[in-house]
Amino acid sequence: MDTQKFIDLFAEALDIEASDLTVETEFRTLPEWDSMAYLSIIAMLDEEYEIQIENAEFKTLKTLNDIINYIEEHQ
Amino acid sequence: MAYLEFKGVGITAMAAAVPKRVIKNREYTEFWSAEEANAIVEKTGIEERRFADEATCSSDLCLAAAEQLFADNDINKEEIELLVFISQTPDYRMPATSVTLQHRLGLPNNTIAFDINLGCSAFLYGMSVVFSMMEKSNLKKALILDGETRSKVYSPRDRRSAFLFGDGGVAALVERDEKFGKSTFSLNSDGSRANLIMIPAGGYRHMSSAETVVEKVVDEFGNMRSDEQGYMMGGDVFNFVIREIPRDIKKTLAFAEKTADDFDYVVFHQANNFINSYIAKKMKLDTSKIPSTIAKYGNTSSVSVPLTIVSELKNKLDGKKDLLLSAFGVGMTWATAIVPFCDCKISNVVEVENGVRI
Numbered sequence: 001m002d003t004q005k006f007i008d009l010f011a012e013a014l015d016i017e018a019s020d021l022t023v024e025t026e027f028r029t030l031p032e033w034d035s036m037a038y039l040s041i042i043a044m045l046d047e048e049y050e051i052q053i054e055n056a057e058f059k060t061l062k063t064l065n066d067i068i069n070y071i072e073e074h075q
Numbered sequence: 076m077a078y079l080e081f082k083g084v085g086i087t088a089m090a091a092a093v094p095k096r097v098i099k100n101r102e103y104t105e106f107w108s109a110e111e112a113n114a115i116v117e118k119t120g121i122e123e124r125r126f127a128d129e130a131t132c133s134s135d136l137c138l139a140a141a142e143q144l145f146a147d148n149d150i151n152k153e154e155i156e157l158l159v160f161i162s163q164t165p166d167y168r169m170p171a172t173s174v175t176l177q178h179r180l181g182l183p184n185n186t187i188a189f190d191i192n193l194g195c196s197a198f199l200y201g202m203s204v205v206f207s208m209m210e211k212s213n214l215k216k217a218l219i220l221d222g223e224t225r226s227k228v229y230s231p232r233d234r235r236s237a238f239l240f241g242d243g244g245v246a247a248l249v250e251r252d253e254k255f256g257k258s259t260f261s262l263n264s265d266g267s268r269a270n271l272i273m274i275p276a277g278g279y280r281h282m283s284s285a286e287t288v289v290e291k292v293v294d295e296f297g298n299m300r301s302d303e304q305g306y307m308m309g310g311d312v313f314n315f316v317i318r319e320i321p322r323d324i325k326k327t328l329a330f331a332e333k334t335a336d337d338f339d340y341v342v343f344h345q346a347n348n349f350i351n352s353y354i355a356k357k358m359k360l361d362t363s364k365i366p367s368t369i370a371k372y373g374n375t376s377s378v379s380v381p382l383t384i385v386s387e388l389k390n391k392l393d394g395k396k397d398l399l400l401s402a403f404g405v406g407m408t409w410a411t412a413i414v415p416f417c418d419c420k421i422s423n424v425v426e427v428e429n430g431v432r433i
């Protein structure tokens with residue numbers, strides 16, 4: 001999986017700069033993270049990776065790398 | 076596959092009523108900053124909603140819509156032999172609001188009257204019930220009344236629902252006529268997701284008590300509500316909707332041997348613009364065929380599909396038009412309907428204040 005592409009898509013969904021993110025970023029600590037940002041990420045995951053993550057599972061993911069791993073395990 | 080098909084039944088007239096009171100979301104700042112409000116409006120596309128005053132119930136909105144429908148069409152009330160009221164915000168826990176509306180509308184005592192409690196997909200469920208009873212009987216005319224006052228359900232201090240919901244009521248007259256041809260319904264339910272959208276207290280599982288009315292902080296963002304107020308787990312609802320709704324529409328179209336291009340209009344439940352735009356994009360639908368009232372009325376639950384038809388398709392339903400309807404929400408329940416409209420007479424949207432039409 002193209003990690004940089006994922007970071008770019010994640011940044012685009014939250015309307016922030018990709019340069020502010022790394023795979024180690026704990027996305028819930030971003031000031032832009034809220035329930036609407038979550039909807040944008042859900043849309044991005046569905047559109048780009050055809051994947052849906054239920055909230056109970058999503059809650060266990062902390063970093064961008066956690067999401068990347070989830071996508072790789074479930075594609 | 077649970078598909079229902081009916082022949083020679085359709086909606087011949089429609090009317091709608093909304094409360095006079097307009098809530099402008101960008102100015103909905105009693106508990107929120109203008110910056111937060113603007114950000115939510117940008118995302119949801121909901122600029123305004125209508126809020127019922129204390130004296131106005133769902134039934135009053137439906138009554139006003141029905142009175143307008145009677146005023147604009149030559150209808151002998153004695154011929155209305157079936158009345159179905161659709162709502163999750165009824166007047167009382169009992170009796171059924173449909174029965175009080177039979178009396179308030181001056182309908183005869185041989186009117187069949189009952190309520191359907193289901194949520195956002197309920198107008199489609201209700202249509203299927205009424206179409207079925209009409210097709211298999213000699214009933215002359217039926218009236219579907221669908222009203223919601225969701226403004227009274229959600230906490231203004233829970234950001235996840237405070238900006239979304241509005242109130243409205245509709246009336247739809249159903250008659251038999253060969254000109255309608257065939258209609259098709261796909262109706263679905265998934266009770267394993269009952270907890271995604273819920274008002275936990277006030278029923279008989281968690282009866283109202285001093286405890287249930289206490290407003291509490293419910294999450295790490297500081298959102299507040301009581302158990303008597305509704306909540307929505309937006310992320311899981313969205314996940315569910317983007318998976319199931321395109322699938323159900325595709326299956327229903329395949330069953331009916333149609334494509335999305337065959338329809339004059341596609342009317343979706345008005346959830347919010349983010350969800351609705353995403354579904355349209357994902358399904359590659361022609362957005363010029365998708366009327367929207369999300370900006371001016373917000374999410375009115377089961378009322379949103381018929382309210383959008385009344386508000387946006389007046390004067391556009393002359394002759395025969397084929398409509399594809401899709402609605403989804405609390406339950407979860409979801410439904411797709413293929414419904415022909417023939418010369419449907421649509422009234423102007425009327426306003427209600429202090430429980431009466433103005």
